[in-house]
Amino acid sequence: MSDILNTLSNPSLTADESGALRRLGASSVTMDDLAAARHQRRSAQQTEVGRVVRVERDRARLATAAGTPTARFGPCGPPAVGDWATALRLDDGSVVLDSILPRSSAIVRRASGSRGEPQALAVNVDTILNVVAADRGVQISRLERFLAMSWESGAQPTVVLTKTDVTDAGTLSEAVELISRIAYGVPVLAVSSRTGEGIDGLTADILGLGRTVALLGASGAGKTTLVNRLLGGGELRTSAVRESDGKGRHTTTWRELVTLPSGGAVIDTPGLRALSVWLSGDAMDATFADVTDLAQDCRFSDCAHGDEPGCAVVEAVEAGALDRRRLDSYQQLQRENDYLERRGDPRLEKEYFMKSHSAYKEGRARAAAKGRPVPRRGY
Ligand SMILES: Nc1nc2c(ncn2[C@@H]2O[C@H](COP(=O)(O)OP(=O)(O)O)[C@@H](O)[C@H]2O)c(=O)[nH]1
Ligand SMILES: [Mg+2]
Numbered sequence: 001m002s003d004i005l006n007t008l009s010n011p012s013l014t015a016d017e018s019g020a021l022r023r024l025g026a027s028s029v030t031m032d033d034l035a036a037a038r039h040q041r042r043s044a045q046q047t048e049v050g051r052v053v054r055v056e057r058d059r060a061r062l063a064t065a066a067g068t069p070t071a072r073f074g075p076c077g078p079p080a081v082g083d084w085a086t087a088l089r090l091d092d093g094s095v096v097l098d099s100i101l102p103r104s105s106a107i108v109r110r111a112s113g114s115r116g117e118p119q120a121l122a123v124n125v126d127t128i129l130n131v132v133a134a135d136r137g138v139q140i141s142r143l144e145r146f147l148a149m150s151w152e153s154g155a156q157p158t159v160v161l162t163k164t165d166v167t168d169a170g171t172l173s174e175a176v177e178l179i180s181r182i183a184y185g186v187p188v189l190a191v192s193s194r195t196g197e198g199i200d201g202l203t204a205d206i207l208g209l210g211r212t213v214a215l216l217g218a219s220g221a222g223k224t225t226l227v228n229r230l231l232g233g234g235e236l237r238t239s240a241v242r243e244s245d246g247k248g249r250h251t252t253t254w255r256e257l258v259t260l261p262s263g264g265a266v267i268d269t270p271g272l273r274a275l276s277v278w279l280s281g282d283a284m285d286a287t288f289a290d291v292t293d294l295a296q297d298c299r300f301s302d303c304a305h306g307d308e309p310g311c312a313v314v315e316a317v318e319a320g321a322l323d324r325r326r327l328d329s330y331q332q333l334q335r336e337n338d339y340l341e342r343r344g345d346p347r348l349e350k351e352y353f354m355k356s357h358s359a360y361k362e363g364r365a366r367a368a369a370k371g372r373p374v375p376r377r378g379y
């Protein structure tokens with residue numbers, strides 16, 4: 001017991017702060033890092049520690065032990081939902097973000113349009129729930145994209161099939177079967193947010209104190225309903241999911257981090273329409289472990305699995321060992337990737353790669369340390 005108390009209490013955090021940070025999803029390492037970051041500030045007295053729970057155009061909401069003040073962006077630039085940050089409370093009572101801790105994971109998308117600046121949708125996420133409605137046939141290629149985005153982030157993906165209460169048993173088992181064929185090392189859960197059936201599959205190691213999950217999935221998949229269920233039904237979810245359209249291409253989106261009564265933090269994301277994601281080789285490998293495993297036996301190391309001689313992937317398709325759709329999907333994502341890469345600013349591209357790459361490796365290391373499934377190939 002005293003061990004637990006030791007890890008939960010940090011000498012430079014008040015008990016209120018430790019409790020609040022813990023409820024916001026902080027691990028003991030994060031709490032130490034926040035305490036250290038504050039210690040380094042010149043005016044440690046006026047420095048608050050907390051988590052960014054909402055980001056608007058030029059300000060953010062920072063949840064701290066004292067409340068959820070609105071904070072202006074400071075020298076550290078704009079944060080993302082889920083960031084751990086220190087903020088300075090000025091004499092006039094206003095709050096300015098001061099520093100942002102390095103991110104352990106980041107769900108990033110390219111903005112649609114010609115200049116694809118990466119946009120972090122949610123950061124410091126442990127588990128990504130890829131939410132899919134079970135009732136009307138699973139769109140496998142779309143799920144593949146979300147899984148690719150998950151692997152790229154450095155968080156551990158899980159698939160959650162929703163609406164089991166309106167799905168007949170045959171359709172459900174077909175969906176589970178289809179998904180387990182494409183989702184390597186990814187747990188698949190089936191739930192009904194209406195009846196609560198299967199919700200207990202979201203166990204404490206996914207949703208407990210000190211953990212953060214983010215929901216990804218198409219609009220209508222049942223993400224918000226699931227969050228409401230987890231919130232206990234009684235609580236009104238007031239987060240304004242507002243999408244305003246600038247010039248037909250720039251979409252501003254409000255996302256919010258909420259904490260659950262049972263512990264754990266949840267970030268809902270509104271439906272992603274223009275999902276444009278640049279993938280490192282590692283994320284491609286994790287998403288398409290079957291294809292890349294086969295590709296090791298291709299005659300040419302840079303085989304594109306088209307009409308090259310000695311292509312083990314095409315052979316597997318012909319032998320019925322690999323779905324043609326799966327190869328098509330792989331090649332489609334690869335083409336988009338190449339396009340995004342060519343289109344992008346090389347410097348930005350490199351920066352983004354380095355960031356997401358290290359997040360990915362850390363994610364793998366975390367998964368391995370917890371004995372969770374990790375992608376079979378890659379590092
Ligand atoms: N029957 C049933 N309907 C659900 C379930 N989950 C969501 N829905 C419905 O599906 C629709 C879309 O849900 P919503 O949570 O808004 O989807 P989101 O766009 O992913 O956030 C709504 O009409 C929900 O009531 C479920 O488990 N069972
Ligand atoms: Mg929603």
Ligand SMILES: [Zn+2]
Nearest residue numbers: 298303305311
């Ligand atoms: Zn090949």
